[in-house]
Amino acid sequence: MAFMCAPGKHRRPGRVKRTTAQAAGIAALTTTGVIGTVSAAPALAAENSVEQTGLTPVITMSDSVAEQIDAQAAAQQAVAERKAAEEAAREKAAEQAKKERAAKVRAAREAERKRLNTFVAPISDSYVSTGYKTGGSLWSSGAHTGIDFHAASGTVVHAVGTGTVVSTGWGGAYGNEIVIRMADGMYTQYGHLSSIGVSVGQKVTPGQQIGLSGATGNTTGPHLHFEARTTADYGSDVDPVAYLRKHGVDV
Numbered sequence: 001m002a003f004m005c006a007p008g009k010h011r012r013p014g015r016v017k018r019t020t021a022q023a024a025g026i027a028a029l030t031t032t033g034v035i036g037t038v039s040a041a042p043a044l045a046a047e048n049s050v051e052q053t054g055l056t057p058v059i060t061m062s063d064s065v066a067e068q069i070d071a072q073a074a075a076q077q078a079v080a081e082r083k084a085a086e087e088a089a090r091e092k093a094a095e096q097a098k099k100e101r102a103a104k105v106r107a108a109r110e111a112e113r114k115r116l117n118t119f120v121a122p123i124s125d126s127y128v129s130t131g132y133k134t135g136g137s138l139w140s141s142g143a144h145t146g147i148d149f150h151a152a153s154g155t156v157v158h159a160v161g162t163g164t165v166v167s168t169g170w171g172g173a174y175g176n177e178i179v180i181r182m183a184d185g186m187y188t189q190y191g192h193l194s195s196i197g198v199s200v201g202q203k204v205t206p207g208q209q210i211g212l213s214g215a216t217g218n219t220t221g222p223h224l225h226f227e228a229r230t231t232a233d234y235g236s237d238v239d240p241v242a243y244l245r246k247h248g249v250d251v
């Protein structure tokens with residue numbers, strides 16, 4: 001009888017094969033009455049576990065691993081592409097920001113250049129009543145060393161550009177005068193003033209009021225005498241119209 005049971009037990013793996021280890025355990029419990037079966041059950045369980053965890057899982061894992069590898073590769077590819085896109089976007093943004101900064105710097109420099117170079121007329125809404133180098137007995141040199149701007153007495157006189165006041169006071173034939181050293185190294189002179197509103201060493205900006213026009217000194221009537229010079233002194237005069245036009249003044 002015990003001998004006959006043995007082949008039956010050997011068939012069991014076939015039935016138990018596709019069951020779980022737990023099912024094998026249950027089978028073992030139902031046969032606890034038979035000594036031979038009880039001793040055989042653990043061996044079956046062990047045999048089954050070898051078959052199940054050895055063969056079937058390996059195949060399953062092979063497929064799953066392949067799928068995982070594919071999925072991982074796809075995911076890594078996607079991540080790499082996203083990172084590359086993000087990097088490209090960052091670089092583009094950085095380049096754009098750099099361009100904008102450069103444009104701002106250029107604009108600021110341009111504004112500063114304009115501020116420094118753009119002059120104004122010394123008398124607003126006026127005109128040149130007597131031109132440069134005009135001959136006449138009125139001038140000691142025999143020719144006009146500057147230009148005259150038509151201006152009633154008491155008209156506001158402006159510094160034509162950025163500069164520093166180097167001289168103020170009585171200038172003989174020029175009456176009350178102001179001389180300014182301009183930012184470009186040239187000098188401008190303002191004569192026949194009724195009032196001087198600045199002092200030596202004072203910084204002035206384009207359009208700043210420096211005094212009032214008048215008829216002091218050697219003149220037949222009120223106006224502003226204006227000179228452009230290469231030095232602070234009389235005799236170094238250049239064409240004031242050309243000088244003002246060079247700095248953007250419509251005169």
Ligand SMILES: [Zn+2]
Pocket residue numbers: 130144146147148224225226
């Ligand atoms: Zn004059």
